[in-house]
Amino acid sequence: MTDIKTLRRILTDYKRVAVVGLSEDWSRPSNFVAKYLLEHGFEVIPVNPKYPSILGQTCYPDLASIPTPVDIVDLFQRADRVPPFVDDAIAIGAKVVWMQLGIVNEEAAEKARAAGLEVVMDRCIKIEYARLFGGLNTIGVNTGVISAQRPVVFNR
DSSP states (O other): OOOHHHHHHHHHHOOEEEEETOOSOTTSHHHHHHHHHHHTTOEEEEEOTTOSEETTEEOBSSGGGOOSOOSEEEEOSOGGGHHHHHHHHHHHTOSEEEEOTTOOOHHHHHHHHHTTOEEEOSOOHHHHHHHHHSOGGGGTGGGTOOOSSOOOOOOO
């Protein structure tokens, strides 16, 4: 598990994020995360061969096609699909491989670490940024109730 000090340093020092699997669909978590990052000073580089651009940013078919250095490779991919993306992250000189919530691949993580990359697994970059730099209270997280449903209001 990545400690708070390390997460805070990563999110402070690294601002260019390649989001692998970013969807154009506004209702998908990858789109929500990328939009949030853009609104909070990060440069987002969409990686998805299906689209020419997403959120006003040029979209690339793969990590190797990105013409600028990448700090964080944020993976919205199933755990079994992670290894080739880790290989690509190593090849392009990324600093961090970040696997989103529910994504854990220890073998790929070990390969990334052996190549000198930092690894974050099973965490959402948006949630961690909001948790560490403020903002979770704006979506109701500190109320003790986390729900996608609106609360029931009874008229008396």
